Amino acid sequence: MFAVYASRIDRDQPLTGLELGERPSPGARPGWSTVTVKAASLNHHDLWSLRGVGLAEDKLPMILGCDAAGVDEDGNEVVLHSVIGQSGHGVGPKEPRSILTERYQGTFAEQVAVPTWNVLPKPKELSFEEAACLPTAWLTAYRMLFTNAGVRPGDSVLVQGAGGGVATAAIALGKAAGLRVFATSRDEAKRKRALELGAVEALEPGARLPQRVDAVIETVGAATWSHSVKSLRPGGTLVISGATSGDRPSHAELTRIFFLELRIVGSTMGTKDELEDLLSFCAATGVRPVIDEVLPMDRAREGFERMETGGQFGKIVLTGP
Secondary structure, three states, X not given: OEEEEEOOOOOOOHHHHEEEEEOOOOOOOOOEEEEEEXXXXXXXXXXXXXXXXXXXXXXXXXXXXXXXXXXXXXXXXXXXXXXXXXXXXXXXXXXXXXXXXXXXXXXXXXXXXXEHHHEEEOOOOOOHHHHOOHHHHHHHHHHHHHHHOOOOOOOEEEEOOEOEHHHHXXXXXXXXXXXXXXXXXXXXXXXXXXXXHOOOEXXXXXXXXXXXXXXXXXXXXXXXXXXXXXXXXXXXXXXXOOOOOOOOOOOOOHHHHHHOOOEEEEOOOOOHHHHHHHHHXXXXXXXXXXXXXXXEHHHHHHHXXXXXXXXXXXXXXXEOO
16 A cells, blocks of 8 residues: 655754655454545654654554544544553553554555544544544644633633644634633734734744743743743643644743742643543634645655654645545
């Protein structure tokens, strides 16, 4: 079957290890289902995999892709939860959890196999392309906001780095949930898009907010860390799920953190139950993933190049044959 895969690891030039071509189709496995992929979306996780983060050399070649929507063996339209081993379903009870492409072949292919427990019904209100955007970036944003930040309608939130998949999702979900959302971006066009998406104000990174916020959604890391901490009200919560600019800020702001009793919460992906809630939330409210570009899978390299340069606003989606 046709697939997009990592053939080698290159930490400095990750796209040199990206290959497009034939790979073996998934074989039958008890407790697992094979899904025909209709749409799959890119994540920064795929670039990190090509750099060898979370992906060991002995696992190569590895089909990339965490997210997908498609059709199962019985003809049902489905969405995949990409965290394997979280519950023990389909794997040994002592196997640690992993995300697709770390231990098991991913979704950038004509077919993908996952534990049957990981297969969820796709709401009829969502297209395959829209549904394929939800299981990683949108699920991450959903958990950051509603589980780990614990925000409620009327609360205020700062989203750093508007344009990335998680940040874009946080703006859209926050608006739909009745939050007062502020956003930052270095790019004027992305700030404008953030306002169109529902942010009440979009500022340059580091700019002073008109008010201190209840929570910060942080995926940028070192470049925005100090600003994130300084933007919180006393007792506020900073939730971090990534560090695309590096994980070693020059100022950790420890004094401010303990003096104002701030909460720093790490967040990774989300649960199957949270994905079910997210799917229902999108179906009920009409909020939809922001899609930057849809490409056929044989043009995947273009999508990777766009994501690597940070040129996208929202999700890049690959469609199956």
